Amino acid sequence: MTPDVSIVGLGRVGLPLAxxxxxxxxxxxxxxxDADRLATVGEGRMPFEETGADELLARVHASGRLELSDRVPDAARxxxxxxxxxxxxxxxxxxxxxxxxxxLDDLLPVLRPGHSIVLRSTIAPGTTEFVAGYLERRRDxxxxxxxxxxxxxxxxxxxRFLEEIGTLPCIVGGVGEASTERAAALFEVFGAPIQRTTPVQAELAKIWTNILRYATFALPNLLMMDCEQYGANVFEVIDLINRDYPRGxxxxxxxxxxxxxxxxxAFSEERSHAPGMLLAVSRVNESVPLFLVEGMKRRLGNLRGRKVAVLGLAFKRDTDDERDSLAHKLVRLLERELADVVPHDPHVETVTASFDEAIADADAVVVATNHSEFSGPGVLNVIRDSSAAECLIVDPWNAFGAGQVFAYVAELVALSAS
Ligand SMILES: NC(=O)c1ccc[n+]([C@@H]2O[C@H](COP(=O)([O-])OP(=O)(O)OC[C@H]3O[C@@H](n4cnc5c(N)ncnc54)[C@H](O)[C@@H]3O)[C@@H](O)[C@H]2O)c1
Structure with missing residues (x-):
């Protein structure tokens, strides 16, 4: 078959897109x-979790419309x-x-006039123009x-890939109008609105979509640390801020x-006019695991030899993606306290203890990832019946709904029942 489109990089973005x-x-x-990845996909198995992708892969496999290769120059077909x-x-x-x-170096010898290269990865401002300049200098x-x-x-x-690919506006910024139109024509097949713009505006829009989220979560994380300092309850303060307040x-x-x-x-921080501002945002988010460990030490004393169950290793709810997860940082910090750390995560590839093994006789249970499996007061009752009597629950996500970052299990069960 002659492919209509080649996707180079069958990762969490590329494979669902393909x-x-x-x-x-x-x-x-x-x-x-990655030979393992190609073999897995070739056998009709997803190498990672993505909602609905197992069925989609089976369908595509049966259709014969996906061909695989480990050679980048093949992409030029x-x-x-x-x-x-x-x-x-x-x-x-x-x-x-x-x-x-x-x-790009692999593609250079095989590129022909008429080829269209679309950068779907997140890139620093100026990268699309760099790619255009690179092709011109190396291949004219x-x-x-x-x-x-x-x-x-x-x-x-x-x-959310399969849910959003057909609805989320697709930003397209080409080097020249013809480049924009080629890429727009390709992505129009999904039916989502196309927002045409310049390359650098597309790059900035993507980076700042993520910066907005990163900064948005740094604020409540900083507030959580402030509340601990002042003996206040962060969930109550947030409720006071948000309730019936009309301005966000x-x-x-x-x-x-x-x-x-x-x-x-970092792609913005490379040449920022406010150097340090986003680094501070990063520092806040990155210090949450240490804040949780310090809070545990304040309540339990020395953690040496204490059993700590860590619920969740994935970086966010209901995913198996562990890359750059702060749960791993939390585990490392707890290990440096010589605690007996027992992680449990039903999603990830890392082998972990079962839920029952993790919580049995635990001196502390930390909800590191708010997976659906850890939500609600029912889970709390199971922990109470199995953990140490004075077990400290650390729940920065409020997964159990009791509105306490640090509380002992009996206290929490009573609160969530009231
Ligand atoms: N994961 C997300 O949720 C997400 C969301 C939006 C944007 N992004 C951005 O999309 C891009 C891709 O992210 P990802 O999470 O899919 O990454 P990933 O690491 O899961 O996938 C990259 C893939 O490219 C392959 N690869 C690397 N070098 C190669 C080469 N020389 N030749 C052929 N294949 C090669 C790797 O084997 C891997 O399978 C990144 O820029 C990321 O910032 C990711």
Whole structure:
């Protein structure tokens, strides 16, 4: 088959996108250099959780519209090439573009006039123009005339891909109008509104979508720490702020990180006019695990040899994605206190104890990820029946609904029953 579109990078963004294009009737070539990943997908199995994707993969598999390759140059068999590679940040506050550079170098010899390259990854401002300039310098292909280069950032949240691909406005910023139109024509197949703009505006819109979320959650996290200092209850203060107040509200606290939120602010911070502002936001979110450990020590004393159950290792609710999860940081900090840490997570690839094993005789139980499985007062009753009598519950998400970040289990059961 001649593919209509190639997707380079079959990760959490690329694979659902490849499957969705195939499901809309396009012939798709999926390219990845991870042999295990290709084998898994080739066998019709999803390598990670994504709501509805198992059924979608089975459907696409049966249709024969998804072909796989481990060779980047094969991507040039399709006129449209979408790059969904990882774009981490260096610790030097700088985007790490090594995957993108490497794929561009692989594509250079096989690019032809008429090819369209769409950057779907999150990228620092100026990267789309850099790619256009790179192609012109290395191959004398002018973007917008000979080849087409655009940024169409992915803004869908993990777990919601199939729900949002057809509804979330798709931002498209091309180098020249023709590049924008080529990319728009490709993504129009999903039926979501297309917002046409310039490359740099598309880049900024994506980065700042994530910065907004990162900063939004830093505020209640800072408030949670302030409340501990003043002996106040953060959930009550938030209710006082938000109730019937007509000018917006504050979010709830939690462990805020994940592979995108933790790094994307760095793409703005690279050349910020307010250096430090977003670093401070990052510092607040990154210090929540330490805040929780310090709060436990204030109540339980030395944690050496105490059993601490950590519920959840994923970076957010109902996902198996552990990348840059603060739950792992929490585990590491607890281990540095010589506590006996027993994590449990029903979603992730890391092997963890069962729920029953984790909470049995626990001196403390921390809800690190607010998975659905940990919600509601019923879970609390099970913990009370199995944990140590004076078990400290740490629930920054208010998963149990009792409105306490730190409280002993008996106290919490009484509160949630009232
Ligand atoms: N995960 C999310 O929820 C999400 C949401 C929005 C945007 N993004 C952005 O989308 C981009 C991709 O994120 P992701 O989570 O899918 O990353 P990922 O690490 O899951 O996927 C990247 C894939 O590219 C492959 N790859 C890397 N180098 C390659 C090469 N040289 N040749 C072929 N394949 C190669 C990897 O094997 C991997 O499968 C990032 O820029 C990220 O910031 C991610």
């Amino acid at each position: 499957l969705s294009f195939a499901d809309r009737g396009l012939n798709v070539l999926g390219v990845d250099n 399709a006129e449209s090439i979408v790059l969904t590679l990882g774009t981490p940040s260096f610790s030097h506050i700088e985007i790490d573009m090594r995957d993108i550079r490497s794929v 292909l002018k973007a917008g005339e000979d080849v087409f280069v655009a940024h169409a950032p992915e803004r869908i949240a993990a777990g 509200g504050i979010a709830l606290p939690g462990l805020t990180a994940g592979t995108c939120l933790r790094k994307d602010f």
